[in-house]
Amino acid sequence: MKFPRIRNPLFAAMLTILSFAAYAEKSDNVVGSRDAAPEWTDADSNRDGYLSKEELMPYPTLGQDYAEIDTNDDGKISQAEYVDWMDPG
Ligand SMILES: [Ca+2]
Ligand SMILES: [Ca+2]
Secondary structure, eight states: OOHHHHHHHHHHHHHHHHHHHHHHHHHHHHHGGGGGOOOHHHHOTTOSSEEOTTTTTTOHHHHHTHHHHOTTOSSSEEHHHHHHHHOOO
């Protein structure tokens, strides 16, 4: 009668995985595009200290928020603007 003893821990492990997946999905919805945002050093590929629209092309969710991130409307995103957007608190 070993079979029921094996099934129970497996079921418990599966529940743990499922609830973790549900939690991860929920926090995804809260952070939105910030969750997909790259590290500054990865995004600023030419290291000029600003993000251009071209540099954000690999990150389409960020590109959509370009105008929102570029708070002084000079057409480029400085590291300060990026950090403020990433951590609005
Ligand atoms: Ca750049
Ligand atoms: Ca700017």
